[in-house]
Amino acid sequence: MAIGRPRAFDADKALDEAMEVFWRHGYEGATIAELTAAMGINAPSLYAAFGSKEGLLKAALDRYSGKRAAFMQHVLDAPTAREVARRLLFGTADLQTDPANPPGCLLVQGGLACATGHENVPSELASRRADNEELLRERFKKAKADGDLPATADPTGLARYLSAQTAGMGVLAASGADRRALRQVATLAMKAFDSASGA
Amino acid sequence: MAIGRPRAFDADKALDEAMEVFWRHGYEGATIAELTAAMGINAPSLYAAFGSKEGLLKAALDRYSGKRAAFMQHVLDAPTAREVARRLLFGTADLQTDPANPPGCLLVQGGLACATGHENVPSELASRRADNEELLRERFKKAKADGDLPATADPTGLARYLSAQTAGMGVLAASGADRRALRQVATLAMKAFDSASGA
DNA sequence: TCCAATTTGTAATGTTCGCTACAAATGTGG
DNA sequence: CCACATTTGTAGCGAACATTACAAATTGGA
Numbered sequence: 001m002a003i004g005r006p007r008a009f010d011a012d013k014a015l016d017e018a019m020e021v022f023w024r025h026g027y028e029g030a031t032i033a034e035l036t037a038a039m040g041i042n043a044p045s046l047y048a049a050f051g052s053k054e055g056l057l058k059a060a061l062d063r064y065s066g067k068r069a070a071f072m073q074h075v076l077d078a079p080t081a082r083e084v085a086r087r088l089l090f091g092t093a094d095l096q097t098d099p100a101n102p103p104g105c106l107l108v109q110g111g112l113a114c115a116t117g118h119e120n121v122p123s124e125l126a127s128r129r130a131d132n133e134e135l136l137r138e139r140f141k142k143a144k145a146d147g148d149l150p151a152t153a154d155p156t157g158l159a160r161y162l163s164a165q166t167a168g169m170g171v172l173a174a175s176g177a178d179r180r181a182l183r184q185v186a187t188l189a190m191k192a193f194d195s196a197s198g199a
Numbered sequence: 200m201a202i203g204r205p206r207a208f209d210a211d212k213a214l215d216e217a218m219e220v221f222w223r224h225g226y227e228g229a230t231i232a233e234l235t236a237a238m239g240i241n242a243p244s245l246y247a248a249f250g251s252k253e254g255l256l257k258a259a260l261d262r263y264s265g266k267r268a269a270f271m272q273h274v275l276d277a278p279t280a281r282e283v284a285r286r287l288l289f290g291t292a293d294l295q296t297d298p299a300n301p302p303g304c305l306l307v308q309g310g311l312a313c314a315t316g317h318e319n320v321p322s323e324l325a326s327r328r329a330d331n332e333e334l335l336r337e338r339f340k341k342a343k344a345d346g347d348l349p350a351t352a353d354p355t356g357l358a359r360y361l362s363a364q365t366a367g368m369g370v371l372a373a374s375g376a377d378r379r380a381l382r383q384v385a386t387l388a389m390k391a392f393d394s395a396s397g398a
Numbered sequence: 399t400c401c402a403a404t405t406t407g408t409a410a411t412g413t414t415c416g417c418t419a420c421a422a423a424t425g426t427g428g
Numbered sequence: 429c430c431a432c433a434t435t436t437g438t439a440g441c442g443a444a445c446a447t448t449a450c451a452a453a454t455t456g457g458a
Contacts, residue, residue, distance in 0.1 A: 003425065003426045003427080003432095003433065003434075004424085004425065004426075004432080004433035004434025004435070005423065005424040005425050005426095005433075005434050005435040005436075006424075006425060006426095006434080006435075007434085007435065007436095008424095008435070008436070023312075024312060025312050025313065025314055025315065026227070026310070026311070026312035026313065026314075028225070028227045028228055028314070029227055029312055029313045029314035029315075029317070030314070031314065031414080031415070031416085032415075032416055032417075033414085033415090033416095034315065041436090042436075042437060042438085043416085043417070043418080043437095044417090044418070044419095044435080044436070044437075044438095045435070045436065045437090046417095047416095047417065047418075048434085048435070048436095052416085052417085053416065053417090104311070108311065108370055109311050109312045110312075111225070111312075112225070112303070112307065112308050112311070112369075112370065112373045113222075113223060113224050113225035113228055113308045113309075113310075113373065114224065114225065114228045115224055115225075115227070115228035115229070115230065116224065116228075116233065118228070122373065126373070126374035126375065129370075129374060130374065154383075157383045157384075157387065158387075160371070160376070160380060160383065160384060161383075161384050161387040161388070163367075163371065164364065164367030164368060164370070164371055164384045164388075165363065165367060166367075167366070167367040167370035167371065168362075168363030168364060168365075168366040168367025168368075168370070169363060169367075170311075170370075171307060171311060171328075171363070171366035171367070171369075171370070172359070172362065172363055172366065174311045174312065174321070174325070175325035175328060175329065176325065177359070181359060184353075184356045184359065184360075185356075185359060185360050185363045188356065188357075188360040188391045188392075188394075188395050189360070189363075189391055190391075191390065191391040191394035191395055192387045192388055192389075192390040192391035192394070193387075194394070195387075195390035195391070195393070195394060196387050196390055202402090202403065202404075202455060202456045202457080203402080203403035203404025203405070203454080203455065203456080204403080204404045204405040204406075204453065204454040204455050205404080205405075205454075205455060206404085206405065206406095207405070207406070207454095230444080230445070230446085231445075231446055231447080232444085232445085232446095240406090241406070241407060241408085242407095242446085242447075242448085243405080243406070243407075243408095243447095243448075243449095244405070244406065244407090246446095246447070246448075247404085247405070247406095251446085251447085252446065252447090
C-alpha cells in the first residue's frame with residue numbers, strides 16, 4: 001500500500017503561526033492569503049490539512065488551549081482558593097503582555113462579534129471561555145467543601161468574577177496597556193476576592 | 200441659489216440602525232448591504248452622507264457617545280467616589296443587558312482586532328474607551344483633592360480597574376451572561392473598590 | 399418656467415474573499 | 429522500476445466586498 005508524498009511542513013509549527021494571525025487580526029480580519037504566508041504553505045495544503053478557515057481556527061484554538069494547559073494546571077493546583085485567584089490574575093497579566101505573543105487573549109481578540117453566517121465563531125470562543133470558567137468554579141466548589149472557602153462563598157460568582165477580570169485585562173492589553181497596568185488591575189481584583197471569600 | 204433635492208431619510212434614525220448593526224456584528228462583520236438594509240437607504244445615500252464605511256462607524260460612535268453621555272454625567276455627578284463606582288458598575292451591568300440593544304458594549308464588540316489596513320478601527324475604539332477612563336480618573340483625582348478618597352488612593356489605578364470591569368462585563372454579556380450575572384460581578388468589583396479606597 | 403443643486407435608484411466597477419481543479423512532484427510498497 | 433497514494437504549486441473559480449457612474453427625480457431660487 002503506497003503512502004503518498006509526505007507533508008513538507010510541520011503542522012504544529014504552522015498552527016503556531018496561524019494562531020498568531022488570528023490573535024492579532026481576529027477571525028474575520030485574518031485572510032487566507034495572510035494565513036498561508038505566515039504558515040509558509042499555500043492554500044491547497046491548508047485546506048487539505050484543516051478543511052476550512054473555520055477548521056483552521058478550531059485547530060489553532062486547540063493548540064492555544066494546549067499551550068495554556070500547563071498554566072491552568074498550575075493555577076488549579078494551588079493549595080488555596082486565594083492562591084488560585086492570585087496565580088490566575090497575575091499569570092494572566094503577564095501572559096497577556098508577553099512580547100512573544102500578540103497582546104491580550106486569543107479567546108477575546110479572536111472575535112466577539114462576527115458577520116451573519118459566521119455566528120459559530122463567536123460562540124465557539126465563548127464556549128472555550130466558559131470552559132475555563134467552569135474549571136475555576138469546580139476548583140472553588142472543592143475549596144468550599146474542604147473548608148478553605150467559607151460556607152457562604154459562591155463558587156459560581158467567584159469564577160465568573162475572575163473570568164470577567166481576564167477578559168477585561170485582555171481588552172486593556174489590546175488597547176496597549178502594559179504589564180505594570182495589568183498587574184495593578186490584578187492587585188485590585190485580589191482585594192475583591194479577599195473580601196468575598198472572607199479573608 | 201438652488202438648494203437641491205431634500206434628503207428622504209432621517210440621519211439620526213439611520214445612524215441608530217447602523218449603530219445596532221456594528222454593535223451586533225462588529226465593524227468587519229457588518230456589510231454595506233446589511234447596513235443599507237437596516238438604515239432603509241441605498242449605498243449612494245450612505246456614501247453621500249457619511250463618506251465611507253469607516254466614516255459611518257465614527258458617526259455611529261458619536262451617536263453612541265451622545266446616548267451614553269447622560270449616563271456618564273449621572274455617574275460623574277455622584278457625590279462620592281464610591282457612589283461613582285457603584286453607579287458605573289451597576290449601570291453598566293444594566294445597560295449591557297438591556298434587551299433594547301445588542302448585548303455588551305459597542306466600544307468592545309465593535310472590533311478589538313481588525314484586518315491589515317483597518318488598524319485605525321480598533322485604535323479608534325480604544326481611544327474612546329480611554330476617554331471614558333480619563334473621565335473617571337479626573338473624577339477620582341478631584342475626590343482625592345476633596346478628601347473624599349484618602350491621600351494614598353491612586354486615581355489612575357482605580358479608573359483603570361473600573362475600565363477593566365466594564366470591558367470584562369461586555370465580554371461576558373457577549374457570551375450570553377444575563378443581568379443577574381453582571382450585577383453579581385459588579386457587586387464583587389465594588390468590594391475591591393472599597394478595599395482600595397480604604398472604606 | 400427654466401436653471402442650479404442635491405438626492406435617489408439602478409447598475410456596475412475593480413478588488414479581494416474563501417476555496418478548489420489540475421497537473422507535476424514525491425514518497426512507499428510490490 | 430513500476431503502480432499507487434498523497435502533497436505541492438499554479439492558476440483560477442464564483443461570490444461577495446466596498447465603492448461609485450450615471451441618469452432620473454425633486455426641491456429652491458431667478
